[in-house]
Amino acid sequence: MPGSASSASQGPSGPAPGPAAGESASGEQATGGEAVGAAAAISSGIVSLYKRYRGRGPTAVRTHLVGDLAVVLLTGGFTVAEQTLAREGHGDVVLEQRRAFQLVMAERFKALVREVTGREIVAMLSANHVDPDLAVETFVLGDRTGDTPRPALG
Numbered sequence: 001m002p003g004s005a006s007s008a009s010q011g012p013s014g015p016a017p018g019p020a021a022g023e024s025a026s027g028e029q030a031t032g033g034e035a036v037g038a039a040a041a042i043s044s045g046i047v048s049l050y051k052r053y054r055g056r057g058p059t060a061v062r063t064h065l066v067g068d069l070a071v072v073l074l075t076g077g078f079t080v081a082e083q084t085l086a087r088e089g090h091g092d093v094v095l096e097q098r099r100a101f102q103l104v105m106a107e108r109f110k111a112l113v114r115e116v117t118g119r120e121i122v123a124m125l126s127a128n129h130v131d132p133d134l135a136v137e138t139f140v141l142g143d144r145t146g147d148t149p150r151p152a153l154g
Helices: 032-054 080-087 091-117
Strands: 006-011 014-016 021-023 029-031 060-066 069-075 119-129 134-144
Touching: 032 060, 032 069, 032 091, 080 091, 091 119, 091 134
Parallel strands: none
Antiparallel strands: 006 014, 006 060, 021 029, 060 069, 069 134, 119 134
């Protein structure tokens, strides 16, 4: 289905297939396998970074590649300390700590997405939610690395 989100999820059983076709990381039509492969690689890489630097990863992750966007939705993965804080009414502390983690990890996350997509990262936006336990990493993709910048639209 052209123009639909290409996605993959990463959970305990590994990557799951997404739609049959979508847009590639370059914004061009790609086969489902190419788009799903890139989405799965981003999902897997983000999970690995979370596990390495937080000691625990999300219970599920799904990456959508659409045009100039890569959106990574992470679910689950609160640490025991975060669960306790949230349960006792200190969700604000959990959100503050998670935001600090995302700021510290931003360059690593961007490097991963740049490597997988072959495109510069124009911006990265992060958001978190306590109940349910969700995090979103959104990457605005620019030109392919090494390309001459595209002229501004308009």
